Amino acid sequence: MPNVLGCYGPMPFYCSEDAIFNYKDLKTSKQVRWAEHAVYLGKTIKEFLGFSPLEVSFTLRFDASRGISPMVGLPQLEKLIDQHLAFPLIIGGGYVGMMVMDKYDVKHKFFGKGGGCIVAEVSVWFSEVGSDSILNRLI
Template identity: 80%
Template sequence: MASVLGCYGPMPFYCSENAIFNYKDLKSSKQIRWAEHSVYQGKTIKEFLGYSPLEVSFSLRFDASRGIAPMIGIPLLEKLLDQHIALPLIVGGVYMGMMAMDKFDVQHKFFGKGGACIVAEVSVSFSEVGNGLFDGLI
């Protein structure tokens, strides 16, 4: 029985006896924004403006021997990027927000007979998009 570890929209991250498709090297970054107001002969005054969008990145391994071949998985990921829409990102059961995929970098690792890629690692970057469908619901 597969254990779902999270998802990005329709793409699940899972682990089972027959297949593994999971994220690694998960990084997230959140910042706040400030405006600075100069004061004549005084110290600068800072004013809180709000939060910058959450940024999340991780790596995915497409491995034919572990259930998801690069020639199948990478085009699916590319379709998600080409749609340029925000989708819910859930990692480890935690809702990260409505995220737009900013970019992905593919590193083709191993090749099989006929030159087909059988293992690839993909670095994926996301940024939060406010006012999403699920904002405030979860």
């Protein structure tokens, strides 16, 4: 039975005796937005405007010897980005937020007989969507 470590919408991250599909190099970034107002002969005054969307990135490994072939996993990942929908991102059992996949880069690492990719590492970038997203209004 797999131990689910998190998910992005319909894509679970898991570890079991038969398969390993997990994230690594997890990074998050949160930024504050400020307006600057110039003051004649004085110091600039900053005004808090709010937060920029949370940004999350990590690397996924599609490895045929670990139970998830790149030939199967990469089309599923491509389908997720092509849908351009926000999905919940859950990491380690904690809800991160409603995220959209902004970008992914594939690094084809190893190839088997016949030239088919057997190991690929994919760097994935996500950004948080606002509370007024279409998906949030449907829920």
